[in-house]
Amino acid sequence: MIFSMLKKFNNNSEWKEIKYPQRKFGSLKYLLSIFIILLTIFLLILSNAIPSLTFNIPVIHRSISFNWVINLLIVAIWGITIYKSVLVYFNLLKSTKSWIANNLAYMIGTLKLFDEEYFENITNDNKVIREKRIIRVIRIYYKETEKYVFVRIMRDGDRFTNEATKLGENLESSLGMELESTNMTVNYAEYIFIKRKDERIDLNSMVNKVNGSEEIKITGNISYELSKVPHSLIVGGTGSGKSFFILGKIVNYLKLSPQADLRIIDPKKADLSLLRFVTGFENKVATEANQICRILRETVELMERRYADYFNDVSAFGKTYRDFNLPVVIVIFDEFSAFMHSVDKKVAKEALDYVFTIVMKGRQAGVMIEILMQRPSADDLPTNIRAQMGFKTGLGAMDSIGYNMIFDTNSIEYKTVTEKGGGYIQIDGKHTAPVYFETPYIDKDYDFITEIEKLMKNQETIEL
Numbered sequence: 225m226i227f228s229m230l231k232k233f234n235n236n237s238e239w240k241e242i243k244y245p246q247r248k249f250g251s252l253k254y255l256l257s258i259f260i261i262l263l264t265i266f267l268l269i270l271s272n273a274i275p276s277l278t279f280n281i282p283v284i285h286r287s288i289s290f291n292w293v294i295n296l297l298i299v300a301i302w303g304i305t306i307y308k309s310v311l312v313y314f315n316l317l318k319s320t321k322s323w324i325a326n327n328l329a330y331m332i333g334t335l336k337l338f339d340e341e342y343f344e345n346i347t348n349d350n351k352v353i354r355e356k357r358i359i360r361v362i363r364i365y366y367k368e369t370e371k372y373v374f375v376r377i378m379r380d381g382d383r384f385t386n387e388a389t390k391l392g393e394n395l396e397s398s399l400g401m402e403l404e405s406t407n408m409t410v411n412y413a414e415y416i417f418i419k420r421k422d423e424r425i426d427l428n429s430m431v432n433k434v435n436g437s438e439e440i441k442i443t444g445n446i447s448y449e450l451s452k453v454p455h456s457l458i459v460g461g462t463g464s465g466k467s468f469f470i471l472g473k474i475v476n477y478l479k480l481s482p483q484a485d486l487r488i489i490d491p492k493k494a495d496l497s498l499l500r501f502v503t504g505f506e507n508k509v510a511t512e513a514n515q516i517c518r519i520l521r522e523t524v525e526l527m528e529r530r531y532a533d534y535f536n537d538v539s540a541f542g543k544t545y546r547d548f549n550l551p552v553v554i555v556i557f558d559e560f561s562a563f564m565h566s567v568d569k570k571v572a573k574e575a576l577d578y579v580f581t582i583v584m585k586g587r588q589a590g591v592m593i594e595i596l597m598q599r600p601s602a603d604d605l606p607t608n609i610r611a612q613m614g615f616k617t618g619l620g621a622m623d624s625i626g627y628n629m630i631f632d633t634n635s636i637e638y639k640t641v642t643e644k645g646g647g648y649i650q651i652d653g654k655h656t657a658p659v660y661f662e663t664p665y666i667d668k669d670y671d672f673i674t675e676i677e678k679l680m681k682n683q684e685t686i687e688l
């Protein structure tokens with residue numbers, strides 16, 4: 225029994241209900257439990273349950289004579305008292321340990337997430353006393369894992385049903401933890417908090433070697449393997465940090481081994497187009513429609529060549545470009561929707577067909593695409609392409625319609641993004657819902673072009 229109690233006490237991964245108002249664990253009860261423990265020890269000695277102890281106190285033992293009824297009574301009282309005192313201590317420990325329960329109960333109190341009604345009582349001298357009683361309390365459950373705290377607020381059709389979906393910020397400040405993601409269902413609103421606060425990383429910590437393969441790190445808590453999440457969508461308005469994010473990614477893709485083979489599409493001839501002045505990028509930057517289609521066509525041809533050369537018999541079963549040490553090929557397509565609107569339908573269709581082929585077939589051959597756009601528009605980026613984007617980010621302040629378009633979900637409570645480079649991210653296989661993040665920090669004096677030139681000089685032979 226004690227073991228099962230211990231197990232129950234230690235098991236944080238079960239859902240626990242928040243009690244409101246909380247039961248006070250007063251000092252009287254604490255003193256009483258000490259008294260019970262002392263009494264238990266005394267009775268243990270008297271009832272001969274600890275022979276070694278009775279051996280040490282022969283005077284007490286011999287001076288009292290018991291008949292069997294008294295002995296039985298003592299054993300019964302002993303059993304009950306030891307059970308009660310252990311319970312009291314476990315509850316005491318539990319009440320001090322569960323700061324989550326305490327903080328959530330405090331939140332219920334401060335936000336008045338309960339309903340009260342007046343009841344009338346008649347006293348002995350026939351006086352009518354009106355007293356307030358709590359008749360309904362918002363139902364909150366929580367559970368803990370090593371990394372997360374889950375808080376579930378039940379939606380029972382009462383006045384708390386709507387409230388349940390709006391408590392993200394209050395929960396964040398009550399628990400002092402960062403909201404990682406939310407999950408809204410008809411029956412409950414679930415908030416998932418990360419115990420270890422996520423950290424913005426530095427640009428130079430983005431590539432990590434993990435178990436022989438390279439990981440791209442986005443924040444302290446978020447990282448992914450390119451070979452598993454090949455295609456990306458980055459959405460953000462002017463000044464949201466899109467360019468810094470993609471330039472940071474470019475620098476780090478050039479640090480991969482073998483070094484990534486990058487192709488840049490910048491129809492607005494903005495920052496990215498300047499890379500054409502960097503040695504090695506001359507033929508890999510496109511700004512005009514015909515160049516853009518050429519780069520896309522050449523990338524598709526390279527992909528087909530890789531399939532013909534490396535994946536043309538059963539020995540390639542289950543293998544990817546990494547098994548043949550091929551460099552990853554990444555097309556970075558900036559201002560995608562602006563391009564689609566600025567060219568005639570035939571060119572737009574040709575470009576879209578190439579993009580579609582890459583997103584459908586590119587993963588195994590290591591041919592990938594990153595699409596950047598200002599606004600997420602279902603018309604500009606067809607659903608069949610969007611659905612293949614395993615890495616999605618929405619940067620900067622955006623309305624929920626914008627976020628919903630990127631992440632295909634409308635059950636998330638998004639907080640206002642004020643930080644430059646802040647936004648929401650969802651990576652397939654890593655997140656089940658978008659989470660807040662900040663792009664790797666880049667110093668304002670950082671010289672991208674010089675850094676990229678340096679990295680290109682170190683370039684190994686790249687397959688063409």
Ligand SMILES: Nc1ncnc2c1ncn2[C@@H]1O[C@H](COP(=O)(O)OP(=O)(O)OP(=O)(O)O)[C@@H](O)[C@H]1O
Pocket residue numbers: 460461462463464465466467468469644645663664665666667668
């Ligand atoms: N990761 C970052 N680290 C440091 N500062 C950043 C970061 N991201 C953005 N900023 C700041 O925000 C400013 C705007 O970022 P950026 O130029 O990337 O926006 P943008 O979305 O590309 O806008 P536009 O489309 O107008 O180019 C930068 O000049 C920089 O000061």
